[in-house]
Amino acid sequence: MTSRNLAYLSNYSIYSAMVLYTIAFFAHAVEVSFSVKNTAETEKTTFDFSRTDRAGRIGTAMMILGFIFLFAGVILRGASAHRVPWGNMYEFSITGSLAFSGAYLFALIKYKLRWLGLPVSIAVLLTLGTAITILYRPSAPLVPALKSTWLAIHVSAAIVSGGVFLLANTIAATYLILDRMEERGGRNEWAKKLPSLETLDQLSYRLVAFVFPLWTFAVIAGAIWAESAWGRYWGWDPKETWAFITWVAYAAYLHARVTAGWRGRKAAWLCLFAGSTFLFNYVYVNIYGTGRHTYSGL
Amino acid sequence: MNIFQWMWRQLTSMRTALILLMMLGLASIPGSLFPQRNQNPMKVTEFFKANPTLAQWLDKAKIFDVYSSPWFSAIYILLFISLIGCVLPRSIEHAKAIGKKPPLTPKFLEKMEGFTEVDRPAEGALDDAERWLKKNRFRVRRKDGSISAEKGYSRETGNLLFHLSLIVILFAVAAGGLYGSKGETILNVGDRFINTPTSYDNISFAKFQREGDMVPFSLRILDFKASYDVVTSAPTDYTLKVAAANPLGSKEVLKTIKVNSPLTYGSTKVYLQANGYSPVVAVRDKSGKLIFEGPVTFLPQDANLTSIGAIKLPDMSPQIGMVSSFLPTAARSAKRGAFSSFPEVLDPRLLVSVWMGDLGLDSGNPQSVYRVDTSKMKNIGLKALSIGDVYNFGQGTITFEGYRSWVNLQIVDDPGKMYALVGAILAILGLLTSLFTRQRRIWIKVDGRVQIAGLAKNGVPGLDEELLSLEKALLKNDEKGL
Numbered sequence: 001m002t003s004r005n006l007a008y009l010s011n012y013s014i015y016s017a018m019v020l021y022t023i024a025f026f027a028h029a030v031e032v033s034f035s036v037k038n039t040a041e042t043e044k045t046t047f048d049f050s051r052t053d054r055a056g057r058i059g060t061a062m063m064i065l066g067f068i069f070l071f072a073g074v075i076l077r078g079a080s081a082h083r084v085p086w087g088n089m090y091e092f093s094i095t096g097s098l099a100f101s102g103a104y105l106f107a108l109i110k111y112k113l114r115w116l117g118l119p120v121s122i123a124v125l126l127t128l129g130t131a132i133t134i135l136y137r138p139s140a141p142l143v144p145a146l147k148s149t150w151l152a153i154h155v156s157a158a159i160v161s162g163g164v165f166l167l168a169n170t171i172a173a174t175y176l177i178l179d180r181m182e183e184r185g186g187r188n189e190w191a192k193k194l195p196s197l198e199t200l201d202q203l204s205y206r207l208v209a210f211v212f213p214l215w216t217f218a219v220i221a222g223a224i225w226a227e228s229a230w231g232r233y234w235g236w237d238p239k240e241t242w243a244f245i246t247w248v249a250y251a252a253y254l255h256a257r258v259t260a261g262w263r264g265r266k267a268a269w270l271c272l273f274a275g276s277t278f279l280f281n282y283v284y285v286n287i288y289g290t291g292r293h294t295y296s297g298l
Numbered sequence: 299m300n301i302f303q304w305m306w307r308q309l310t311s312m313r314t315a316l317i318l319l320m321m322l323g324l325a326s327i328p329g330s331l332f333p334q335r336n337q338n339p340m341k342v343t344e345f346f347k348a349n350p351t352l353a354q355w356l357d358k359a360k361i362f363d364v365y366s367s368p369w370f371s372a373i374y375i376l377l378f379i380s381l382i383g384c385v386l387p388r389s390i391e392h393a394k395a396i397g398k399k400p401p402l403t404p405k406f407l408e409k410m411e412g413f414t415e416v417d418r419p420a421e422g423a424l425d426d427a428e429r430w431l432k433k434n435r436f437r438v439r440r441k442d443g444s445i446s447a448e449k450g451y452s453r454e455t456g457n458l459l460f461h462l463s464l465i466v467i468l469f470a471v472a473a474g475g476l477y478g479s480k481g482e483t484i485l486n487v488g489d490r491f492i493n494t495p496t497s498y499d500n501i502s503f504a505k506f507q508r509e510g511d512m513v514p515f516s517l518r519i520l521d522f523k524a525s526y527d528v529v530t531s532a533p534t535d536y537t538l539k540v541a542a543a544n545p546l547g548s549k550e551v552l553k554t555i556k557v558n559s560p561l562t563y564g565s566t567k568v569y570l571q572a573n574g575y576s577p578v579v580a581v582r583d584k585s586g587k588l589i590f591e592g593p594v595t596f597l598p599q600d601a602n603l604t605s606i607g608a609i610k611l612p613d614m615s616p617q618i619g620m621v622s623s624f625l626p627t628a629a630r631s632a633k634r635g636a637f638s639s640f641p642e643v644l645d646p647r648l649l650v651s652v653w654m655g656d657l658g659l660d661s662g663n664p665q666s667v668y669r670v671d672t673s674k675m676k677n678i679g680l681k682a683l684s685i686g687d688v689y690n691f692g693q694g695t696i697t698f699e700g701y702r703s704w705v706n707l708q709i710v711d712d713p714g715k716m717y718a719l720v721g722a723i724l725a726i727l728g729l730l731t732s733l734f735t736r737q738r739r740i741w742i743k744v745d746g747r748v749q750i751a752g753l754a755k756n757g758v759p760g761l762d763e764e765l766l767s768l769e770k771a772l773l774k775n776d777e778k779g780l
Contacts, residue, residue, distance in 0.1 A: 229569075231569040232712070260313075
C-alpha cells in the first residue's frame with residue numbers, strides 16, 4: 001500500500017474514533033443523568049443502576065473501540081511516513097489522546113473509574129477535533145534533527161506522562177467541584193454516584209507519584225538528545241524551560257503531600273497548577289513560542 | 299544560638315529548599331516569554347526597536363539575559379547551598395543507621411495498624427515468625443518475647459540518592475559554566491580546519507578554560523550531501539564526510555558527521571549545525587589581471603536555499619561591490635521575481651548587481667560580509683549568470699565558475715556534561731527506588747497470646763496483605779508442629 005493510502009486510512013481511523021468517542025460521550029451522559037431516582041415522598045435519593053448500567057457499559061465499550069481505532073490511526077500514520085508518528089503537533093495530539101484514553105482504560109480496570117468516562121470522552125473529542133481541523137499536516141518524512149532513536153524514547157515518555165498528568169488533573173478538578181458541593185450542603189443528584197473525596201484525593205496523588213519518574217526520564221532523555229543534536233544538553237529553550245517548570249511544580253506537589261502533609265483542597269489546586277504548566281507548554285510554546293522545538297510548521 | 303547559626307538553620311531547612319526550587323521555576327518563566335540574547339539576539343534587537351523605553355527598563359532587570367542574570371544565579375546558588383545543608387546531614391544520619399537494628403517493639407500493639415491475635419500456642423511462635431520475616435527479607439530484632447522487624451529501608455536510601463544526584467547535576471552545570479569553550483566556523487567543501495582559536499568565526503571561553511586545553515585536531519571537509527523531499531523541499535538527510543587527524547599531523551581518518559551524531563574527541567564535540575552554498579567566482583580587471591578567485595559564502599534565506607551574498611573587491615579602483623543572490627534551482631514568477639524552487643542544485647543561477655564607488659570598509663564600522671553598503675556607490679550593471687558565463691561590467695569581468703557547499707560547524711567543549719549525565723541516571727534510579735519502595739514495620743509479641751501488628755510509612759498500601767500472609771504462616775507451622 002502506498003504512503004498516501006496509508007495516510008488516508010489513518011485519517012479515516014481517526015474520524016471513526018471520533019464518532020465512537022461521541023457515542024461514548026452520550027452514553028456516559030445518559031448514565032450520569034439517569035442514574036438517580038428521586039422518590040418525592042421520602043425526599044431520599046435512591047439509585048437505579050439497572051437502568052443506567054447498560055448505558056455505562058455501552059460507554060465503556062465505545063471507549064475501548066475508540067481506543068482501538070485511535071491506536072490504528074496512530075500506527076497507520078507512522079507507517080505512512082515510515083517513522084514514529086511524533087513529528088508535528090497534529091501527531092502529538094492524536095498520540096496524546098491515545099495516551100490519555102489509554103490511561104483512563106487502565107484506571108478503569110484498576111480502580112473502577114467508569115464515571116470519569118464523561119470528562120475523558122469530552123477531552124479526547126476536543127483534542128482530536130482540534131487536531132484534525134486546525135493542526136492537520138500531510139504525512140511527510142522527518143527533518144534530519146528529528147532522525148534519532150531518542151525521538152521514540154523522549155517523545156513517548158513525554159506523551160505518556162502528559163496523558164497521566166491530565167488524568168490526575170481531571171480527578172483533582174472533580175475533587176474540587178465535589179468538595180464545593182459538599183461544602184454548600186451536599187452533592188448534586190448526578191454526583192452522588194461518584195467516589196468519596198478521599199478516594200479522589202488519593203487517586204490523583206498516586207497517578208502523579210507513579211508518573212513523576214517517567215516525566216523526569218522524559219526531561220533527561222530530551223537533554224541527552226539535545227546534547228547530540230544541538231551541542232548542549234540544556235539551553236533554556238522555551239520548551240525546556242517549561243518542562244523544568246512542570247517538573248518543579250510536580251516536585252513541589254509530591255513534597256507538599258509527603259513531607260508537609262497537604263491533603264484535599266490545597267493539594268488539588270497545586271495538582272491543577274502543575275498540570276496547567278504542562279498544558280501551557282504544549283499549547284503556547286508549540287504555537288506561539290520560538291525556540292528549537294518548533295518543527296515543520298507546527 | 300547566634301544570628302549566623304539561625305540563618306544557616308533557616309537556609310538549610312527543607313521548607314526553604316522547596317521555596318527556592320519554586321522560585322527557580324518562577325524565575326525561569328520570563329526567559330521563555332521574552333527573547334534571550336544568548337539564543338536569539340536578532341529578536342532582542344527587534345524588541346528594542348518596537349518598544350524602546352520598555353526594553354531599556356527590562357534590560358536593566360536583565361530580562362533579556364535571564365539565565366545569566368545575578369538574581370537567577372542568586373536563587374540557583376542559594377538552592378545549591380540549601381540542598382547540600384539539607385541533604386548531607388540526613389545522609390550521614392542514614393549511613394549511621396545502616397547497621398542498626400529496627401526500633402523496639404511498642405508497648406501496646408493494640409493501637410497499631412492491622413492488629414491481630416493469632417490463634418495458636420505461644421510456643422515456637424517467635425521462631426516461626428522470625429523464619430518467615432527473614433525469608434521475606436525483613437531486618438529482625440528479637441528481644442524479650444517480641445520481634446520488631448523492618449523492611450523498605452532503601453526508600454530513604456533512594457530518596458537521598460535522588461537529592462544527592464541533584465547536587466551532582468548542579469555541580470556539573472556550574473562546571474560547564476566555568477570550564478569549556480564553544481565556537482563556530484563556516485567551512486567550504488575542500489577547506490581545512492585546525493582547532494585553534496584563530497580558526498573560528500567566533501569562539502567564547504569559560505572563565506577557567508585555557509587555550510592550551512583545546513584538543514589539537516584538524517579536519518578536511520571532503521564532501522557534504524543534503525537530500526530533500528521532492529514534494530515539500532523539507533530536508534531529509536545531511537551527511538558530512540571529513541578527514542580528521544588528532545593530534546595534528548597524525549594519520550587522517552575518514553569520519554562521518556550527521557545532525558544527530560557529532561564527531562567526538564573526549565569532552566569536545568563537533569556538530570553539524572547549518573549549511574548553504576558558496577558560488578565560486580573569478581573577477582578580472584580591464585587588463586584581464588585576476589583580482590579574485592574562489593568561493594564566496596552566501597546566506598540562505600528560505601527553505602529552498604535562495605541565498606544572498608556580497609562579492610566585495612576593495613583592491614580594484616574604483617572599488618567594486620556586487621549585491622548578489624544564488625539560486626540553486628532557478629525559477630521566476632511575476633510576483634516574486636527570480637527565486638529558487640528547490641534546495642538542491644539543479645539549475646543554478648548567480649544574480650549580480652554591480653556597484654562602483656566607495657565600499658565604506660575604511661570607516662571603521664563593522665560590516666556584514668553578506669551585504670554591500672551602497673550608500674556611496676553607483677549601480678553600473680545587472681546580470682543573471684549560469685555556470686561558465688562571463689559578464690563584462692565595464693570595469694572588468696566576472697566569471698561564474700561553479701559552486702561549493704559550505705557547512706557551519708559548532709565545536710563545543712563541555713567537561714561538566716559527563717557528570718551531569720551520571721547525576722541524571724543516579725537521580726532516576728534514586729527516584730524509582732524511593733517512590734516504589736514501601737517502608738513498613740511488623741511486630742510480633744508473645745505473652746501467653748500471640749499478637750501481630752504493623753505500621754506502613756506514608757500510608758502506603760499492602761501492609762494488610764503482608765500481615766495476613768504472616769498470620770497464615772504462623773497458623774500453618776503450628777499445624778505442622780502438632
